[in-house]
Amino acid sequence: MKAMHEKLIFEHSAPGRSAEAQYPQVPVEAPIPAALRRAGAPLLPEVSELQAVRHFTRLSQLNFSIDTHFYPLGSCTMKYNPKACNQYAMLPELLNRHPLAPESTGQGILQILYELQEMLKEVTGMRGVSLTPMAGAQGEFAGVAMIRAYHKARKDLARVEIIVPDAAHGTNPATATMCGCTVKEIPTLPNGDIDLDSLRAAVGPQTAGIMLTNPSTIGVFERHIDDLRRIVHEAGGLLYYDGANLNAILGKVRPGDMGFDVIHMNLHKTFSTPHGGGGPGSGAVGVSERLLPFMPVPIVGSDGDRYRWLDEKDLPQTIGRLSGFMGNTGVLLRAYIYMRMLGRDGMQRVSEFATLNSNYLAARLRAAGFELAYPERRASHEFIVTLRREAHEWGTNAMDFAKRLLDYGFHAPTTYFPLLVPECLLIEPTETESKEELDAFVDAMIAIRREAETEPDKLKGAPWTLPVRRLDDVRAAKQLDLTWKAA
């Protein structure tokens, strides 16, 4: 029997209780001058070990997850996370190594990271890879910072504008701002390609670069990538590849071969490291020849059979450091294990079966009467359904469908993104789902559509069977309750 509700941990507390096996019992009085001493104990739980274990186990049961549910969250690549990746990344020697321990005591881990860099270079077709960014957005930051550093090194100081398609992920414009750049949006054509005329009009001596996802966030491959690259490069700008959708093209086409100058990869998407309820991610970056000197440090180098960290002394033009040590090493380990288990053929199968699943799901939903946003295009690893007709005719919008899907035991697809398609669901099944699972999802969508027509309140009131019903987000933002207070 699964938990449906769980008290707050603080409501399990009783004064004086604690998990005494977990800390030194010899009483110590910390020798702290009175003026620097804490007044009053912090509000931490007072529970037994079993109470804590039961509480957090029950909380876990309130979640949907890949291990328990189909999770077709578009642009997030919610594929199976093989258990071996976690088990072997948590070997005690790897887990207990201090990041500043001498390199002589870390040749094993350094070799792993070096080989990971090499494999990612091969997969992306880039000339150099730095593993240090801690998430996709930090990889983006590193990428745009390198573009800026490149122009600055050439004394090309006017180049501060980043071009972003209107369908781009929100992190793209936010990143450009963090790097001190301005943002220029260009439109997407009705067929899903970027409007090259607008691009031609947008580029100029102020152009630092363009940030692109390919396949794009609307789930189609940018067919005119060659022209696009030429326009941007001829104007003196660089091309940034947002690797959020790398799963779609693994082994089929490489960003380096498409002419991109810099790419970030979301290892927690394409290379199956866990999403962890919102991180940790890992946003390794790859660069073309001209950006090699600017890569973020540290990077693993090899002097024959010895491995060592390359730092500011080796790359004097580096954009610098992005984290306290060397990024999310434990995540990198999991990506390494995953890549070794897939091998060169398995990696190609990733894009093949992700694309097969996506196109199959799109074809079946279309046959069932759902409207695809780009019906004349080949789906990549994801595709968009627009529910504008359902919204118009029955008043049931994309959010209603999403919430009702939860009742049917499916995590909802991404809703209302990209912003330019009305009432949209962005659906990404990934390669690890079986045909049976996809068919069951189609059945649920058909059943929900029937409900929308006959009993729309079933959608508008959904979900009905989860730990909570639809939550009042306006109240959450207006009557802020961000911490528990004892009554």
Add this chain to the structure above:
Amino acid sequence: MPFIPHTEDDIRTMLEAIGAPDIDALFDEIPANLRAPGLPGVPPALNEMEVGRLLAGFATRDGRPLNFIGAGAYEHHIPSAVWAIVTRGEFYSAYTPYQAEASQGTLQLLYEYQTMMASLTALDISNASLYDGASGLAEACLMAVRANRKSKSQRILLPAALNPTYRDVVQVIAGNQNIAFELLPYDQKGGQTLVSALEPYSGQDITAVVLQQPNFFGTLEDADAATDWAHANNALLIGVVNPTSLAVLKPPGQWGRLGADIAVGDGQPLGVPLSSGGPYFGFMATRTEHVRQMPGRIIGRTLDLDGKPGFTLTLQAREQHIRRSKATSNICTNQGLLVTAATIYMSLLGARGLAQVAGTSMQRTQQLVDALTRVPGVRLAFDRPRFHEAVLLLDRPVKPVLEALARRGIVGGADISARYPSLGNALLVCATETRTLADIDTYAQALAETMRNSAAAA
């Protein structure tokens, strides 16, 4: 096919439904001249048994040396229950709780975490995490510029006794937005930031002052004086703190007359393994008045359609997916799983357990300092009260000594000579509750022999 469930029949049926002759046809929108000829540079696949053997080999090569480094990452006991629960698929393989009703477990846990961190820092509110302590401080500096509306200068004072890598990261992340960072010197005798160094800035427009407590040397700072100076000069005070220390040290919210404005730090000591540098997580807490300037995910408690309490992501209007180029930060994915570990860790230890860990670590470090400074050629750098780290000065370069110790299975500390040339041959050491008196003795003997041998060699 590893991790792919399709049978030949499935593939045939699916291609028929699509109306494509084969899988390759699904890539027909990619221009032919760009198609890759496969990935010959990637090695062939290994099965789970083989990959296990491979990883065990790497791990064995690295071994398990006895560690005495801190310098921003601390080896503490992690209760078995922590990672047994964290690696449950329901936490491990879920994503950012966009669908709140299907993510109440993660959301409630994050609300509990926010409560614990707010209380530990003695501030009003906490976010749901940032990447790590260093990048968290960069975000705090950017936040201070937004939050301090009285200041126009974008000038922020950083102590030289702040973790030098944090200084580097802050410069990289916040440096592109025209923020000027100026350095506050430390006292060569005590190792604490000189509050008198703030005096020349009195009356000037300063956006924020950063103070690390304990500082990079392990020395305890006069946080009250620095906080009061900042507020008297219309600057915000950003405290960089070690969460373990907050069980016993005055927390940022109690600094000075008004308390610090923002507290940040690395949450790694709370149940997160050293793991060669990450993943860790950054925490950030502040006063309610600054909540809309805070970066990162924030969880709120609200009511559902039936009036029942539940949890959801809130104040999303600050974030990149809504505000795009005007967002408070580009952060999206943060470090949820590590926060899960920290929340379970804090629940198991409680205030008493955390204070015992802090107190025992202080005691062990004192014992380590006593043992190592008895070795000829080793002396203590600073005489002020400290937490669980100390700087030792050697009569010779540190690096060869550390290498000799490493050959004996001891990771003897962090060589900070290059970052602090005025100190000379400086070694930063740390002992937590995980080091025994026997460990300390082993280190002291090995150091004595190493020093003797290298003296003899010289």
